[in-house]
Amino acid sequence: xxxxxxxxxxxxxxxxxxxxxxxxxxxxxxxxxxxxxxxxxxxxxxxxxxxxxxxxxxxxxxxxxxxxxxxxxxxxxxxxxxxxxxxxxxxxxxxxxxxxxxxxxxxxxxxxxxxxxxxxxxxxxxxxxxxxxxxxxxxxxxxxxxxxxxxxxxxxxxxxxxxxxxxxxxxxxxxxxxxxxxxxxxxxxxxxxxxxxxxxxxxxxxxxxxxxxxxxxxxxxxxxxxxxxxxxxxxxxxxxxxxxxxxxxxxxxxxxxxx
Numbered sequence: 001x002x003x004x005x006x007x008x009x010x011x012x013x014x015x016x017x018x019x020x021x022x023x024x025x026x027x028x029x030x031x032x033x034x035x036x037x038x039x040x041x042x043x044x045x046x047x048x049x050x051x052x053x054x055x056x057x058x059x060x061x062x063x064x065x066x067x068x069x070x071x072x073x074x075x076x077x078x079x080x081x082x083x084x085x086x087x088x089x090x091x092x093x094x095x096x097x098x099x100x101x102x103x104x105x106x107x108x109x110x111x112x113x114x115x116x117x118x119x120x121x122x123x124x125x126x127x128x129x130x131x132x133x134x135x136x137x138x139x140x141x142x143x144x145x146x147x148x149x150x151x152x153x154x155x156x157x158x159x160x161x162x163x164x165x166x167x168x169x170x171x172x173x174x175x176x177x178x179x180x181x182x183x184x185x186x187x188x189x190x191x192x193x194x195x196x197x198x199x200x201x202x203x204x205x206x207x208x209x210x211x212x213x214x215x216x217x218x219x220x221x222x223x224x225x226x227x228x229x230x231x232x233x234x235x236x237x238x239x240x241x242x243x244x245x246x247x248x249x250x251x252x253x254x255x256x257x258x259x
Contacts, residue, residue, distance in 0.1 A: 016055050016059075017056075017058035017059040017062065018059070018062070019049075020045065020049050020055070020056065021059040021060075021062040021063055024059065024060075024063060025066070025248060028063070028069070028079050029248065029251075034079065035080070035081045036079060037078060037079050038076045039060065039063075039076070039077045039078065039079070041076075042056050045059075045060075063077075065218040065219065066218045066248055067080060067155070068080055068248065085152075085249065085250050085251075086250075086251050086253050087245075087250055087251070087252050087253065088252075088253045114153055115151070115152045115157075116150070116152075117149070117150055117151075117179065118148060118149045118150075118151065119148050119177065119178065119179055120147040120148060120149055121146075121147045121177075122144070122145070122146050122147070122175065123144070124142050124143070124144050124145070124166060125143060125144075125145045127140065127141060127142065127145075130201075130227055131143070131163055131227070131240050131242065134240040135165060135237055136237055142166055143163040143165060143166065143169075143240075144163065144164045144169035144170065144174055144175050145161055145164075146161070146164075146174065146184075147160070147162075148160045149214060155216075156214060156215045156216055157215075157245060158243055158244065158245040159210075159211055159214050159215060159244045159245075160241060160242070160243050161241065161242045162184065162239060162240070162241040163239070163240045164238070165237070165238070168188075168193060172187070172191060173187055174187065184239060188232070188238055193232040193233075193236070193238045194232055195238065195239070196231055196232055196233060197230075197231050198228050198229060198230045199228070199229050200227070201226070201228075202224060202225070202226050202252065203224075203225050203227075204222040204225075205222060205225050206220065206222060206223070207221075207244070211223060215244070215245070217246060221246065222248075223244050223245060224244070224247045224250060224252070225243070226242070226243040227240070227241075228240070228241045228242075228243065
């Protein structure tokens with residue numbers, strides 16, 4: 001079989017405006033273009049990429065649609081403030097103090113923005129795939145699912161599905177359609193299943209229709225999907241959570257020490 005030429009000669013087959021946006025997006029996400037900084041002028045970008053005015057404008061519009069840049073006709077376009085957020089998963093199992101914001105919500109907001117969690121649904125569902133395997137149900141089975149949408153500054157930021165073994169969740173607040181005071185770590189501990197450790201599996205994927213709509217994603221950008229398994233005493237699985245967030249707006253930070 002003969003492969004298409006673009007698969008063998010190293011040529012990027014995307015339209016020029018998409019390639020330009022990709023290069024500028026990388027500069028924004030890596031800090032080469034800092035928050036509040038001006039994007040290079042149209043003239044500079046035309047020279048750099050050997051592109052027309054129209055092509056440059058299409059590329060910049062993509063960045064605006066992705067909430068990475070702001071500006072209006074006739075004014076300089078700048079990198080939007082506080083767009084890429086750093087999430088540190090290590091603190092996700094900490095319980096919330098009385099009356100305080102859940103630690104993972106405060107983490108998402110980085111202390112600068114308003115973060116809210118909307119509970120979309122609660123109920124017992126059939127699970128398959130990696131969620132079922134993580135719950136110890138490789139052939140599939142049922143679990144209590146709590147679905148939430150996290151918003152920051154009024155914009156959807158993360159779609160969260162948390163699954164619990166029915167024998168743990170039935171008859172508790174985990175199975176009720178209301179937010180849990182102190183969060184699930186507090187309740188699990190009260191139920192006799194204190195979270196002891198968690199394991200994350202992270203992948204970049206193209207959004208499903210449901211994820212695309214819930215997160216109001218622009219274009220075909222990837223999402224970050226985290227599959228988190230929480231273990232209690234005896235390595236018993238007590239919670240499996242799937243978290244999906246826009247890949248171009250977040251980075252995950254982990255810290256390691258030698259054993």
